[in-house]
Amino acid sequence: MSSGGIKIDKVVDARGSHCPGPLMELIKAIKNSEVGQVVAVYSTDSGSKTDIPLWVKKAGHELIGVYERDGYTEFVVKKTR
Amino acid sequence: MKKIVILGGGTGGTVVANILARKISREAEITLVNNSPQHIYQPGFLYLALGEILDESKITREEEKLLDRKIRLVIDNAVKIDVQNRMVILSSGKQLEYDYLVISTGSRIVPEEVQGYEASYHFYSLDGARRLYEALERFREGVIAVGIGGIPYKCPPAPAEFCCLLDYYFTKRGIRNKVEIHYLSPLPRTFPHEAVAEAITKMMEKKGIHWHPMFNIESIDPEKKIVNSLEGESLKFDLLVMVPPHRGAEVIEASGLGVDGGWVPVDKHTLQYKDYSEVYAIGDATNLPVSKSGAAAHFEAKIVADRISSEIMGDEPRAMYDGRVLCFCDAGFRKAIYMDFNYERPPKKPRFSYLWYLGKQMVNKFYWSLILKGIV
Ligand SMILES: Cc1cc2nc3c(=O)[nH]c(=O)nc-3n(C[C@H](O)[C@H](O)[C@H](O)COP(=O)(O)OP(=O)(O)OC[C@H]3O[C@@H](n4cnc5c(N)ncnc54)[C@H](O)[C@@H]3O)c2cc1C
Numbered sequence: 001m002s003s004g005g006i007k008i009d010k011v012v013d014a015r016g017s018h019c020p021g022p023l024m025e026l027i028k029a030i031k032n033s034e035v036g037q038v039v040a041v042y043s044t045d046s047g048s049k050t051d052i053p054l055w056v057k058k059a060g061h062e063l064i065g066v067y068e069r070d071g072y073t074e075f076v077v078k079k080t081r
Numbered sequence: 082m083k084k085i086v087i088l089g090g091g092t093g094g095t096v097v098a099n100i101l102a103r104k105i106s107r108e109a110e111i112t113l114v115n116n117s118p119q120h121i122y123q124p125g126f127l128y129l130a131l132g133e134i135l136d137e138s139k140i141t142r143e144e145e146k147l148l149d150r151k152i153r154l155v156i157d158n159a160v161k162i163d164v165q166n167r168m169v170i171l172s173s174g175k176q177l178e179y180d181y182l183v184i185s186t187g188s189r190i191v192p193e194e195v196q197g198y199e200a201s202y203h204f205y206s207l208d209g210a211r212r213l214y215e216a217l218e219r220f221r222e223g224v225i226a227v228g229i230g231g232i233p234y235k236c237p238p239a240p241a242e243f244c245c246l247l248d249y250y251f252t253k254r255g256i257r258n259k260v261e262i263h264y265l266s267p268l269p270r271t272f273p274h275e276a277v278a279e280a281i282t283k284m285m286e287k288k289g290i291h292w293h294p295m296f297n298i299e300s301i302d303p304e305k306k307i308v309n310s311l312e313g314e315s316l317k318f319d320l321l322v323m324v325p326p327h328r329g330a331e332v333i334e335a336s337g338l339g340v341d342g343g344w345v346p347v348d349k350h351t352l353q354y355k356d357y358s359e360v361y362a363i364g365d366a367t368n369l370p371v372s373k374s375g376a377a378a379h380f381e382a383k384i385v386a387d388r389i390s391s392e393i394m395g396d397e398p399r400a401m402y403d404g405r406v407l408c409f410c411d412a413g414f415r416k417a418i419y420m421d422f423n424y425e426r427p428p429k430k431p432r433f434s435y436l437w438y439l440g441k442q443m444v445n446k447f448y449w450s451l452i453l454k455g456i457v
Contacts, residue, residue, distance in 0.1 A: 016349070016404050016424030017370035020237045021273030025370050027297060028232040031311075032341045045427075047275045054269045058295050058312045 006064055006076060009037040015044045015072050022048045023055055026077065030061065033079045038064065044072045052077075083109040083393050086169055086179040088159050089330070090115030090144045092453070093364030093378030094185035100386035100455035102149035108393050112177060113148065114169070116158040120144045121207065122448055123235070124375070127243060127411075129210040130217065131250050137207060147453050159186070162336040164357050181389050184338075184345055184354070184362040185382070186330035188235060188373060194326045195230040197301030201323035204243065205235070216320060217247075221256065223319030226308060228265030230298045231326025233344075235365060235373040240264065240324050241271055241281055242410045248288045249413025262289075263316060265296035265308070276430040277420060284412055284433060298323055327373070329366055344368035349424070350401040352385055361385045369404075377406045379452060386455070409441035417441050 012029045014022035022043035029039045041052070049066070052075045056063045064076040085101060087094045090113050098113045125140030134140065145154055157171040162182070169177045190205045192198040202213040225247060227240050244264045251257040264271065264285065270278035271285060271292055285292055299311035301321065308323075309315045328334070329343025338354070340346050345362035347354050349369055354360040363385055364378030371377045381402055388398035404424030411417045417438040418431035444452070451457045 012370075013349075014370045018274045018422050018427045019272075019277075019372045019406065019420075020233060020370065021268075022370075023268055024232050024237070024273060027267060028341065031232070045274070047270075047273075051269045055295055055312075059297075060313070 006038055008040045008076065009033065010039045012039060012041040015042050017043075018045065021045055022075075023051050026052060026075070027055070027059075030059070030077065030079050035079055035081060038076060038078045040074055040076045042069070042072050042074055048073060048075065083180040084178060085109050085111045085181045085183070085389060086177050087111070087113045087183040087185060088162070088169065088332070089185040089187055089364075089366070090120060090148075090154070091185060091187050091364065091378070092375040093187075093366075093382045094183065095120065095144070095147055095453045096379050096382035096455045097183050097185065097363065097386050098152050099147075099149050099453065100383060101390060102151045103455070104386065104390040105393050106149075106151040109180075110153070111151065112153045112155060114155045114157055114159055114171065114177070115144055116156070118144055118156050120147055120453075122445075124445065126204045126207070126210040127239065127246065129207070130204040130213040130243075131246055132214055132218070137211075142449060147449065149454075159332045160335065162332060162338060164336075164338070164354070164360055167359070180359060182360045183385055183389075184333070184360070184366050185364050185378070186332060186366050188327040188365040189330060190325040191328050192230065192323070192325035195298060195300060195323065197303045198230070198323065198325070200301050200303035200306065201230075201321045203323055203325050204239075205325055213322065217250065220260070220320055222259035224261045224263060224317065225320045225322065226263040226265055226316055226318040227322045228296060228298045228308060229267050229324045231324075232267060232297070233373055234324045234327050236408075237372050238272065238281075238408065238410045240322075241266075241285075242412070243322065244290050245284065245288060245410075245412040248290060252413075261291065263318070264290055264292040265298065265310070265316070266292055266294055267297045269294045274422075274428050277418075277428050280418065280431050280433070288413075327365075333366065340368055349404065351388070351398075352381055352402055361388070371404055372406050372408070374406055374408060375448075375452075376408055380405045383455065409437055409444060411438065411441055 272278040363381035387400035
């Protein structure tokens with residue numbers, strides 16, 4: 001799978017998740033990934049646009065991109081440490 | 082006669098079995114396998130840890146007494162699920178063939194995945210709750226930190242709820258001014274959903290509970306009594322309550338059915354496992370992005386019972402899970418909030434009230450009868 005030419009190793013479909021929510025799903029996926037792997041998370045939660053970039057920065061990973069899709073947002077994150 | 086095997090007799094498995102027994106016991110033989118004769122009401126762990134319940138028998142019952150008599154209960158541990166050959170193998174060596182399988186094996190806690198976990202306490206098992214109760218009774222002053230050692234975990238609001246209940250507990254003991262309560266939130270807010278987070282944050286601030294954003298516990302230094310986050314921060318504590326990491330049941334991992342820590346991947350509406358339309362998973366065992374809660378397990382159980390019975394009766398299985406979860410969170414001082422949401426509908430901004438506190442008491446009471454029997 002790819003997004004903007006980047007190879008995605010894992011897709012997390014968190015659309016419709018209000019609790020635990022897309023960020024918790026992302027944290028779980030990042031913990032279960034190897035350094036260098038790329039995770040895409042799909043979200044319909046308006047809060048994701050602030051909380052996902054905030055957490056990715058604080059945890060020291062890389063936010064490769066945020067893409068508006070049809071009815072949801074895709075966040076692509078690389079595990080860097 | 083069709084053979085239905087249900088693995089795990091917790092909330093989800095018991096509800097699914099009881100509904101099926103009511104609907105199709107003439108057309109199907111229903112077997113439920115549970116690895117313990119006891120059924121435990123897990124939300125009771127919170128009350129046990131805080132001394133609101135002293136008698137453990139208040140939160141446990143014999144599983145046999147909770148099941149419709151038409152259900153065959155097998156007390157054994159499932160060690161392998163063979164979806165190709167539609168068979169389950171038990172510890173005793175017994176093999177169970179099935180036409181339909183419902184996996185409701187829940188989750189298990191693995192505190193040992195966090196380095197230094199020995200220095201922490203938790204309320205995620207009977208033993209854990211008992212130990213925590215004793216530690217709290219000994220506690221006179223200092224810093225209590227409550228945090229999360231791994232995602233996903235059961236009942237996402239439970240640690241925030243526990244902080245509010247600690248505030249109530251120490252107030253009742255008359256030493257609240259000597260205790261600092263710190264909530265280590267895995268997220269930038271106190272709760273996943275913004276509207277709910279706003280209400281919980283306000284409540285925590287009112288109670289003087291300190292909260293730390295984006296603090297996912299990575300390790301603990303038992304000597305120095307310091308907890309470290311994977312985001313690079315640390316906090317010194319006197320008593321640490323850590324929600325332990327969770328994994329799916331061992332049988333899921335041993336059978337190669339799980340992903341990302343042993344969670345069974347299922348369709349978010351039909352609850353079927355991959356292309357195996359006769360295999361369902363419900364409750365904590367799944368990898369669905371809904372909270373690992375008794376409420377979700379209960380709603381999913383009703384959907385699965387409906388789908389299996391429709392099919393056995395020769396109809397199309399039409400019931401679909403809409404992601405519904407409802408939950409009551411006790412904030413102490415006889416106040417609680419209530420949330421009800423699904424995949425399409427987010428939770429509304431909650432209000433703390435005595436009414437919802439009573440709602441929670443009703444759930445605690447009617448769990449054994451109305452809920453487990455699948456009547457509501
Ligand atoms: C402290 C705490 C507070 C909570 N508060 C709430 C709340 O307020 N509201 C809410 O909705 N939920 C709450 N929950 C969560 C709720 O208890 C669980 O989500 C719910 O029990 C899940 O149901 P389940 O059927 O999926 O799994 P479980 O109820 O855990 O049942 C799984 C069963 O499978 C059995 N099993 C596992 N492996 C095997 C095997 N290999 N062979 C045979 N049997 C096996 C286990 O022994 C167990 O009986 C809370 C949980 C905790 C710990």
